[in-house]
Amino acid sequence: MKKTIVLGVIGADCHAVGNKILEHAFTQAGFNVINIGVLSPQEDFINAAIETNAEAILVSSLYGHGEIDCRGLREKCDEAGLKDILLYVGGNLVVGKQDWNSVEQRFKDMGFNRVYPPGTSPDTAINDLKHDLGVE
Amino acid sequence: MKKTIVLGVIGADCHAVGNKILEHAFTQAGFNVINIGVLSPQEDFINAAIETNAEAILVSSLYGHGEIDCRGLREKCDEAGLKDILLYVGGNLVVGKQDWNSVEQRFKDMGFNRVYPPGTSPDTAINDLKHDLGVE
Amino acid sequence: MELKNKKLSRDEFLKIREEVLNQWPTGRDVDLEEAAQYLKSVPDYKNFCVKLKKAKDEGITLAQPRAGVALVDAHIELLKYLQNEGGADLLPSTIDSYTRQNRYSECEVGIEESKKAGRSMLNGFPAVNYGVKECRRVYESLELPLQARHGTPDSRLLSEIIHASGWTSNEGGGISYNIPYAKSVSVEKSLTDWQYCDRLVGIYEEMGIHINREPFGPLTGTLVPPSMSNAVAIIEGLLAAEQGVKNLTLGYGQCGNLIQDVAAIRALVEQAEEYFKEYGYDIELTTVFHQWMGGFPADESKAFGVICTGSAAAALAGATKVIVKTPHEAVGIPTKEANAAGIKATKQTLNLLRGQRLPLSKELKDEIELIKAETKCIIDEVLKLGKGDIAVGTVKAFEAGVLDIPFAPSRYNAGKMLPARDNNGAVRYLEFGNVPMNKEIRDYNRKLLEERAKYEGRDVSFQMVVDDIFAVGRGVLIGRPEK
Amino acid sequence: MELKNKKLSRDEFLKIREEVLNQWPTGRDVDLEEAAQYLKSVPDYKNFCVKLKKAKDEGITLAQPRAGVALVDAHIELLKYLQNEGGADLLPSTIDSYTRQNRYSECEVGIEESKKAGRSMLNGFPAVNYGVKECRRVYESLELPLQARHGTPDSRLLSEIIHASGWTSNEGGGISYNIPYAKSVSVEKSLTDWQYCDRLVGIYEEMGIHINREPFGPLTGTLVPPSMSNAVAIIEGLLAAEQGVKNLTLGYGQCGNLIQDVAAIRALVEQAEEYFKEYGYDIELTTVFHQWMGGFPADESKAFGVICTGSAAAALAGATKVIVKTPHEAVGIPTKEANAAGIKATKQTLNLLRGQRLPLSKELKDEIELIKAETKCIIDEVLKLGKGDIAVGTVKAFEAGVLDIPFAPSRYNAGKMLPARDNNGAVRYLEFGNVPMNKEIRDYNRKLLEERAKYEGRDVSFQMVVDDIFAVGRGVLIGRPEK
């Protein structure tokens, strides 16, 4: 059976191209993709995940406000009963060219399971997700 | 009366454009320029200075071997009786992009009175020379 | 009030204005008369219109960066650096993304967090939150014309504040600052709100003050066929002109094929002027060429390659100004040094090519004609749908997919059209969706894409589009299959 | 032996060879037969001729850096870095300046000092001092074709050593590696010595081994009018062909006006092929475009602008390869990182423009014709002076100032011709000296310079030349007077 994932771009972020590519790539890779699109508040991710019984939430943030927008998402997931749901985040997460290790750490501390640097290829995330969900 | 200077490019260096420009600029500025041209050994500078009773020797080195080529010039001048003759050097003096202060120091230690970084405008050196020779 | 392409009366305008200035406390500080006095004191060398006109007359291409940070002093320092060290010809203030969505309270959070963190937590300058006094401080600290650059569907309050602060240009438009930047703002709403912004400029013009307006040419910046972006630019130009805008800069985002890029700028100027003439608008028209707006390579040296190729195309096209990218583009908002580096590489390229133009050849002529013919098909249909009213027509055209921007986030965009590169790298229509073109044009686009498909030994397909999206970031123009 | 443009007999060659191999101890290790065996084992992907031919057939422009340091291991590390990180398509070994003057004992000093200092004290790789064994180690460590790049009036021993080491290309020529690089070497002497180098390649060809030869196109790199450098390139091509060279890359250094640059490459190919045909030589001809060879701006971002503009011109001209400058150019020999940065910016530009050409326009056509007409005036006169022998004619032409390279250090060069830019930045003849041109051409050059003078409100004069020499380093193409 197909695994369901929720995909979207968080906050006031309108970058749509990567989102469309990710939808295409994860669908091709055999996932059932619920794409809530750009400009999505945390609540929309959570509601979509609950409604569709999703196994993972993939958050994109390209425009630099990722640090503000992503804060508290894990806690809200917990509150909503999405205990231990996989949370991935990727894109251009912070403002400016910063040391990647420190950026990764900041988002891990927020409770994300995996954090991806700018320009990550969809394949990387697909492989990771299959591994984390124990598919293939 | 016009002050005489000797101009040339030292060692196995064939860079001729800056040399022609310097000749033009120093002549315009009222100096009597003895230009020995490119590919000039130390001896040619010294002989020209003795023959013409020059007050300064302006050495160019563009191609990177300046450090090897200029060594001992001050001593040879002393030996030849050109006591305290002004020695200027300029161009791309060393191999590669190096810290300028350290380069300048190395050439000052060799006995050069003034040392110029890449791309120095002729005007800078003309002003310095007039000052050092007490003209104007 | 029903949307129509008709100049707002002063009363209509003032009525809306009351509401606009109440959207956030700083709105109350804007006084039209006082602002007009202030704007009259802007010297020529700090006026956008004057500087653009001079460049146009001299045949020079000006360089303008993007830049904006959360805190005023840091923002001034940044712009001063780009002015003095970078050698920018025109300055921007890029507005942050919360402001663009009118979420001013989130801006407050961003400002506070930035103070705490000691670095900008916002991706731009929150001008509305700062209001006229601080925005004037920015303007007064600089020696160049200043423009707001953003992506705000409803930028009425922002426009009021920045113009009152001496910023003599505003980027945007009812299509170009909605479809690529928003998800659920109707075209009708954004067109109406931008009529207000344009009318504001028109009112200043009536008071003898020259302010420049610049529709955002590149749209989603991703494989937009020139005829589609030119159609949008001309429509936004006509809408602005109706509201009394006199000084317009129409834009275009580099596609990558030199002939197509030059042709696009020439077609844009020629065709826009034809339309302005037809509708009786007297416009001082200039152009802006955007360096590659799609995904960049992360390597900084490679990024310089992209930046300079764009600068060369801008110069050879004879654009009045070029918007500059930076070596940090793929990764994040640039440091001031990286931003200045982008300007310097750009200006060196522009200076080397100053006065040089791509001479007219058969290839260039054909491409100009093709773009104009395609653009005309679109605009004709928009006018038809609007029964002669181009504002109404635009709303209907988006509903019908006649205007259709590739990869746009807006749900008011059909998203049925698909672009891809031909074998020379020019952007063509792969799927027309409902974009209305005559048979000749459709066949020609198809033929060009089939040529590429044949060369690559595969079918014309969506995979080509995906490959093309990644191509420049991976160091090439055309997304060929791996060998 | 008297200089004549006639293939050296094997006996003549071998007689000279004995003497050559005795010039320095490492010469004794060169064995022609053994070297031929070794060269036969060079795989296609490491052979210069094969790689160039493939690029030419595919219409691709390859990128090649300059690079060389004093110590073998450091040199290998450097080249590997440019290959792997920089993505170079072809590799060089730039030879140091003592070797170029055959001062091998000074090289020894340089090698020792470099070991002591822990950094290269030489501006290149002293291949002769290292000899065949070490030069083969360099070749074997790499996965790309390797070429010697230098500036050596007498490079007979160097040529013997590098070819025997599997380096399948050698840059230089009797004019181009004398006049810009030496002061007191007669043209007769350098032509004779380069006949030897060419004959060596010819002899390898007779043994079925393909080696590429590349006359040095840019000469002094400083405002050389295209017709003068094209005339020299064609003459050196003819001289090489007579000695049995089959694979030639003719070169040209960017002048800066795009139309002139593209025209120069096209004129060069067309005209060289005409001459080869006329004289019955069967040559595989390719071209090399040198990024701006004059003074560079010190600012690295600006340097990228110069580098990319050159890359764009090379691509649009359809040159087979481009020689890459680096962001350190104005200051010193680049680090490996700076060198790789130059290659990456270049390749990004080439890739974006791959397959794109400047289309034929009236302007381009006229410029091609002008360059060809000027070049013909020069070559005709050279042939006349040599009574049909182009080698003899070349010696006499330099004596007479018919061939005259601006700013050259050689006392065998007249130095009476002066170039300057016209109002579009194209390099023209300001003073013809004794360069023979018909009246039409003289008047046309003059007219173009008068146009510029008028625009600048000054007279045509030497000050223009001085201003033009500094211009690119100061960020512009044309040295206009300060306003």
Ligand code: B12
């Ligand atoms: C195109 C573009 C735009 C277009 C977007 C059109 C649209 N609606 O989609 C326009 C012009 C409208 C635009 C606007 C803005 N942009 Co923008 N934009 C870009 C650009 C050039 C390319 C983005 C793109 O489409 N790439 C191609 C796709 C395929 O790649 P991608 O988006 O990176 O996504 C891939 C991967 O990152 C990864 N990925 C993404 N998310 C996730 C999540 C997970 C879990 C995983 C595993 C992987 C993953 O997979 C995706 C598919 O392969 C980038 C810079 C760049 N990358 O070169 C800047 C960039 C993203 N933009 C930026 C900014 C700041 C803005 C603006 C604020 C304006 C401005 N200051 O210039 C506005 C934003 C307004 C808003 N409200 O959001 C910044 C962000 C800076 C930062 N983080 O520090 C960037 C990085 C440019 C820069 N260096 O300044 N932009």
Ligand code: B12
């Ligand atoms: C043109 C050029 C050439 C031409 C020279 C033609 C000729 N015969 O003149 C050619 C192509 C032949 C050439 C050859 C080589 N070059 Co060269 N060349 C240049 C280049 C691009 C410009 C030089 C120039 O003409 N500038 C214009 C004139 C007006 O400026 P200038 O020479 O700098 O001189 C002015 C000032 O420096 C100053 N100045 C100079 N001397 C003095 C002295 C005093 C006392 C004062 C006050 C001022 C002063 O005043 C001058 C007039 O304004 C420079 C890099 C650059 N600057 O951009 C490299 C450069 C000088 N070359 C270089 C090298 C290494 C070589 C070669 C060894 C080959 C190679 N590896 O590429 C050979 C040298 C062979 C030899 N035997 O010398 C290096 C030197 C590296 C270093 N020092 O670390 C440079 C810096 C390039 C680089 N970054 O690698 N070169």
